[in-house]
Amino acid sequence: MNTLVEAGLNTSETLDLPEFEHLAPDTSEALTQNTTDAPDRLVLVSAIDDHDYHALPAVRAKAALTDDGVLYLTEDARSDMLVRSYIASLDRRKALSEGKIVPYHTVYEVPYSEIQRLYTAAADPTATGLAGLRRTAEESYAISMITEAAKEQASDIFIEVYPDSAEIHYRIVGDIERRFSMKPERAKQLIRTMYDSMSEATDPHYDPTRDQSGRIAKRHTSGLGLHQVRVSTGPTDEERPFMALRLHYDLGEPRSLVKLGFSQAQSDAINDVTAHASGIALFSGPTGSGKSTSLANFIGLRQKLDGCRRKVIALEDPPEIPIYGVVQKAVLRKGLGREAEGQAWIAGFETLMRWNPDWIIAGELRLRETMDAALKSALTNHLTWGMLHASSATLVPTRLQEAGIEMGYLSDPEIFRLFANQSLVPQLCPHCSVTFTRGEAGLAQGLVQRIKAHCTAETVRLRNFSGCDHCYRGVLRVRTVCAEVMTTDHALLTKFRNEGAQTMRRFWVRERGGITKAAHMIEKINQGLIDPADAERIVSPLDADAHLWGDST
Ligand SMILES: [Zn+2]
Ligand SMILES: [Zn+2]
The missing domain is CATH 3.40.50.300 (P-loop containing nucleotide triphosphate hydrolases)
Incomplete structure (x- = not known):
């Protein structure tokens, strides 16, 4: 029921994203397994001119598709006729193959700057460019999570890793909401990415055995109404990784x-x-x-x-x-x-x-x-x-x-x-x-x-x-x-x-x-x-x- 969970087979459901006020009251529904695996090499198929999933330049401003089946969209992408017809063409491909070909299975909503970053990373012809795209995609995933939490006015995001699973929790108007789950390896990767390549911290490298803190670099959170996102991580009992993100919102115009x-x-x-x-x-x-x-x-x-x-x-x-x-x-x-x-x-x-x-x-x-x-x-x-x-x-x-x-x-x-x-x-x-x-x-x-x-x-x-x-x-x-x-x-x-x-x-x-x-x-x-x-x-x-x-x- 939200942008981050696996879309499943019924794509029409994913296209009708819930809006701010239309949040599912039943959290167990939202707590769906996210099965996206992370291959070493990643290709931005929407950027490849002769690829089946190639997107027109006008579409690329608002949408990006990676070959691991993740479709990145800006908030307003679905109201754009060209983007809609691009998504429709992907859905048609899936329908014609009777579901055997799945061009995308997950949709992440990200700011415009993230879409740009993905295309820039993909355009880098060196080997680091490919690794860079992998990392950028991982970052985009993290940013889509922060974007969603900020829309919900969440005050905190918690990433908890258990032996067989991992869960993401938001704190919204004071209450904890179990938002969604993922594989523990994926969550560990997410914590590492957020700390190593997205944060400004005194320790430059994530160490799962130590208590570390920092803040998400400004360039990742601009336009989300956030002044700052503070990151804090450290092992819990049995040395399982844990990450807490504290979302500080802009005050806006001072209120009485x-x-x-x-x-x-x-x-x-x-x-x-x-x-x-x-x-x-x-x-x-x-x-x-x-x-x-x-x-x-x-x-x-x-x-x-x-x-x-x-x-x-x-x-x-x-x-x-x-x-x-x-x-x-x-x-x-x-x-x-x-x-x-x-x-x-x-x-x-x-x-x-x-x-x-x-x-x-x-x-x-x-x-x-x-x-x-x-x-x-x-x-x-x-x-x-x-x-x-x-x-x-x-x-x-x-x-x-x-x-x-x-x-x-x-x-x-x-x-x-x-x-x-x-x-x-x-x-x-x-x-x-x-x-x-x-x-x-x-x-x-x-x-x-x-x-x-x-x-x-x-x-x-x-x-x-x-x-x-x-x-x-x-x-x-x-x-x-x-x-x-x-x-x-x-x-x-x-x-x-x-x-x-x-x-x-x-x-x-x-x-x-x-x-x-x-x-x-x-x-x-x-x-x-x-x-x-x-x-x-x-x-x-x-x-x-x-x-x-x-x-x-
Ligand atoms: Zn009402
Ligand atoms: Zn009400």
């Missing part, structure tokens, strides 16, 4: 926090921080919570609206997504290990300070060194933005305290100005979601009770995992932010210093009217925007705030 899912009040609170010339604001969240995307969009939009009137410099290891109006400096590591990493950040900050920025984006505050550097920059008249791995805004100062930041700094609202925390929940498909009454029977009893107790059941909508033509298993390929944004003040941080994080949280909710992430999540459930089971799994139980209103303390 409200567009991302923050409430207007939360967005206002974050914007209020920009009235100050110094201090720190921290965006936190679990892995995959989209905190870096939120920060990048927020800063990018502010820079755009304000005509880049301030100098904003980010320190990143490594820079991942380009941010509008921001100079992004890479952290340069000299050597491996925790100590070298810390020193690299300190050195990076020293350079950055010499560039005299107004705002600093301190990146992920994972190490004590980065926290110290962020604190130092905040104290020296730079408004500083950073990120932290934490499951709630309240836990941010706790994490900093555990790392050794002095309480004197932590309880100063002129230094620590704001703690934000977020999670990302997939948005329900408005076409196929069902009412609570209709779907109630399929839910766990505890969840039904929590929905009745904490939500307005009549406006709640539930995810329909069968999905429809408009969605991916009942959800859109967009996720919305559920967040809490805590603006600090003297009384609030004094609560933290004297009575701890939980008391501060209770004070924030009761005395400052703070909206917790769970409360924001329930608002969205009540709007029918997100599914309550998804929300509980990703954010927190619906009754997470109950204790905040209890009488203790």
